[in-house]
Amino acid sequence: MTSSSTLQLPLVLVDNRSLVSLNTPRNVVAKSRSALVTSSLNYDILSEIVQLKQMKESGAVIPELLRERFLLTYPKLLKRVDNESKRDLKRAEHSQRSIRSADQNVSKSLVQLPKTNPRLVQLAKPKKNLQKEFSDVERGEDFVPHMHDLSYHMSQLHDTRISATFQQKFDAAIRDLRSLLQILPFERTTEENGRIAEALVDMKSALLKHLPKRHLRQVASIATMDVFKEEDMTVFGNQGLFMVLKGTLNPLTLPVMRKKSDNVEDLFRQPTPTLTDPQEFTIDVGDCFGTLYSLPDRNVNSRVLSMMTTQPGVELMKISASAFDSLMKKLKASDHGEKLALLRTCPQYAQWPQLSLDEIASVMEWLQIPKGEMIVRENSVAPFIGIVASGTCNAYRTIDTMHKLSTGKRERRLKRMIIGELGEGSSFGEISVIEGLYSTCSILTSTPVHLAIITPESLRELNPVTVSLVQQSNMPTFGHVNSEWLKDEYIRTESTREWHQFRRQIVDACIREGQIHPGTGKWAKPPSQHEEARILSQKEDQ
CATH class of the missing domain: 2.60.120.10 (Jelly Rolls)
Structure with a gap:
């Protein structure tokens, strides 16, 4: 082993910037292979060399005494490396091979590690298994949910979620509507009204058949929520269009909805006939009833299109018929103005x-x-x-x-x-x-x-x-x-196309003959300011 006052380094690679980085056995072995002479450096002599180098870089005049001393002490810098240091180098080289083999052994042993049972979120309901159902103990610890579901493994491979089913989209849309409609219409933002319109589209609501698709966001801005806290409360459908968000209702009359094109005299006769057994029909979450166009000669509190709540806490989305009528008049006036402006252009x-x-x-x-x-x-x-x-x-x-x-x-x-x-x-x-x-x-x-x-x-x-x-x-x-114009225009376009094609062929031939490589050398793009600054900094470092 070498003494503590010396450092085993190749002479040709000694530098004051690389003393710390060459202190590891890996670098010692790597650098010793490229060296012509292996030597031992004395720290006292090395400090004098560093001092002389700093004086030379700073431009200071080196005294003759220091110059002569350097010439006398420089031969002492070289020392033959004894057999013990050579054995140390061979041992270090052997240790590098051992490290590589150890890495390979560790990677092989990782395959034999026991598998863990990851906790996975079940996004879709699994299909009913027609085979024998095993308990968790019989399945073993290696059982993974969706083990044979190809869509699950593909989603894990591409780092994406499993696509939601329609029922999941429907439930998410109902939750969004219940939370957004709790905000009053004049307090909602444009983004929140847009989310209401998107929720209706995602759940494929029956309301979309009665609402104008072009103005769906504007119609969403007048939507409100009605909550009926008690059972057997009457909901008058002639006041507007409703959609059930929570709970169930029973119709008092049939039909439960009215379109603009429906014949009022045939469908809604007077007096309004009532159902003998209202519980025979049930309106559930997502179902709609009512009308956007109030029936003429009928009171808004008429029993026509009306419902009865079957449980407390029923929540309904409501689009008032009067609010919808005033909104459509404003939109129609705005739309008419856009058409007039287009005609004038x-x-x-x-x-x-x-x-x-x-x-x-x-x-x-x-x-x-x-x-x-x-x-x-x-x-x-x-x-x-x-x-x-x-x-x-x-x-x-x-x-x-x-x-x-x-x-x-x-x-x-x-x-x-x-x-x-x-x-x-x-x-x-x-x-x-x-x-x-x-x-x-x-x-x-x-x-x-x-x-x-x-x-x-x-x-x-x-x-x-x-x-x-x-x-x-x-x-x-x-x-x-006409035919004459077409002939002249065709000749002109064909002549232009042939000229561009001929010019391109000549340019390509010149490039090939001159061995020009576009994008490199003097044909390269001029560097940007950022690239020029980077090149300048590299030159200064050198």
Whole structure:
């Protein structure tokens, strides 16, 4: 073994920055392999060397006395390593091999460790096992719930949750509605109203058939909760639309719901007939009753559409018929204003009188069309008159062309060519719908498009003067497109495409011949400010 005043280090790797890092046996062995001479350093001599190096780096003048002393003492720095130090190095090297083999032994032994029984959350009800049911003792400690459920293991592999069943979504939606509806409508935020609308969609509530989907969030803002703390209390369904959140009810009359299109005289005759056995029918959680349109000539406290609570603490979600009526009037006025603003942005309708604009806006409907959908097909009648509120559409025309094959032969092919674009405020289909003419082009959405449309059925409801005004104000959208224009446009687009293709081929050939590698060398992107600062700091460290 070496004395405490010396440190076993290779001479060629001695440095004042690496003394601490080379103190471990692993680094000693690694560095000793790359060294040409192995030596023992004396700490007293080493301190003088470090002192001289610091003086040289600081720019101080080294006295001649210290220089001569260094030349005299430097040979004493080297000492032959005796056999004992060589044995220490071999022992250290052998210990490294032992560590690697020990790691392998430990990894093999981990396989033989006893398995633990993890506690897993059971998200879905397991199916009934038709085989023999074993007790926990007979199953053993290695039994894991969902052991043979492939969906469970796939969710663990991808670190995701098992998809919830409809019953779980239904229960979660009911819990959210009960907690959110406890807040008064004027105290709820827009986000909370949105959560109420999402809960109704998740549970696939029957209310969605009676509510406008476009204004579902606005309708959620007027929803309230009614709580009936006692049994055998009457709930008057003519006051609004209800959905059961907790408890059960029995109907007093049938039917229990009324749509806007229902015939009142046939379904709800006077006097209101009552059920002989109300307990024969039961309204449970998630069921709906009542109406959004109050029955004419009936009191709001009439027995029609009414229910009787069967237990205390019944909770109901209520959308008042009067509040819904006032809300729809406000939304209709706002919607009418949006349609008028859209008509004024369209050049064909900008100079129309206000009376005609109001009439045509009253029959307009909103339509959302995704990207890539064909709205109008060439050589067919347009399905409606459309005005683009947002998004863009492309107009295509099919032309007959001659295509040159690689063999030099030519063949006839049909090709679709873009002849124009429809943006915000553009309209189409007026002449085709009114006169029943075939469309001269196809219209395809290039982005998601929001349209205001007028169907042929709605057009018949308009005043004949307004219909003639529509016909006189509009011309074919792409009436300037004829065979001569198509020929010139096709030649221009094909020439441009061939030029770009030829230019690209020349550039690629130059790159290959010049052995240019885009993205490297002088063709690389200039470094950003952050990269320049990082490179500068690296140079300063060196």
